[in-house]
Amino acid sequence: MATVNTPKIKLNDGTEIPAIGFGTFQIPSDGSTYKAVSEALKIGYRHIDTAVAYFNEAEVGKAIKDSGIPRDQVWVTSKLWLQDFGYEPAKKAIDLSLQKLGLDYMDLYLIHQPYGDVPGAWKAMEEAKRNGKIKSIGVPNMTPKIWNKFVPLFATLPSVDQVEFNPYFQQKELRKILDAAKVKVEAWAPLGQGNHDLLNEPVITKLAEKxxxxxxxxxxxxxxxxxxxxxPKSVHTARIESNLDIFDFELTDQEIDQIRALDKGKGNHDPDAPGVQEQLASYDVHDND
Known part of the structure; x- marks a missing residue:
């Protein structure tokens, strides 16, 4: 497969993010992440998404360095974990992620879960952005309720909200808020985490055939x-390739509407559910530091 010239999407801070990236969630740091990211870069991906909570930042950074691709041609995202929220802890965590990645800056840095001292963490991220350690900042998993709780306290708007998104859960209410603020949606689980029903929806299988x-x-x-x-995330070369090979056809407006009609308005993860914050807060990302 020839290297794909991936289209870019302009963010509200003027930076341009590759429209498709390579996810590394749940890829182990036993050499598997290094191998998968190296493969993805070779195939033509120029956007890699990791997080301190994935425990694989070091392998992501090494794969980027060893690829020989100029740094300014690879978009790198990482994320701040809950235990590092607050101004001072977040400052340290940003430097630690840069150290593990072996990079001078991250293209995008996100608050991984929107609970606790989010404003303090955001302030540290804004400062790191001003100092050139981060190019763009954003939030994941913010529902309309969480967005309205925290974002009015921020001095600057997030550039993205990274949320669960696929044809079964199209985040229509949230997108109205984000569109008004020119904030882009990043989709985790864009394929519904391999949801069998979704992949076998007649409207989708017919379009695949067409x-x-x-x-x-x-x-x-x-x-x-x-x-x-x-x-999308995969460790299989054929799937890594095929996920990138989506720019040589275009769905019609009618076909887009058919897929929009699959929306169930509900996902697998509900950030507003009781107990989610407590459950996530018990996860220690610095156990081996």
Missing amino acids: YGKDAGQVILRFENQEGIIVF
Whole structure:
């Protein structure tokens, strides 16, 4: 497969993020992440998404360095974990992520879970952005309720909200808020985490047949045409390749509407649910530091 010139999406701070990236969630740091990221970069991905809570930042950074691709051509995202929220802890965590990645700056840095001293953490991120350690800052998993609780306290708007998004959960209420603020949606689980029902939806399988694509490619293309930034994850070379091969066909407005009609308005993860904060807060990302 020839290297793909991935389209970019302009963020509200003027930076341009590759529209499709490579996710590393749940890829172990036993050499698997290094191998998968190296493969993805070779195939043509120029956007890698990691997090301190994935425990694989070091392998991501090494793969980028060893690829020989100039640093300014690879978009790197990492994320701040809950135990590092607050101004001072966040400052230290940002430096630690840079150290593990072996980078001078991160292209995008996100608050991983929106609970606790989010304003303090955000202040440290804004400062790191001013100091050139981070190019863009954003939030994940913010529902309309959480957004309205925290974002009015921020001096600057987030550039992205990284949330669960796929044809079964299209975040319509949240997108109205984000669109008004020119904040882009990044989709985690863009393929519904391999949801069998989703991948076998008749409307999707028919379109796959029409365009000579697989169901996953049709779903990713739908999301791309909706202006959503996606980063599917795989450790299989054929799947890593096919996930990127979505720019040689275009769904019609009618086909887009057919996929929009699949929305169930509900996902697998509810950030507003009772007990979610407590459950996540018990996760220690610095156990081995």
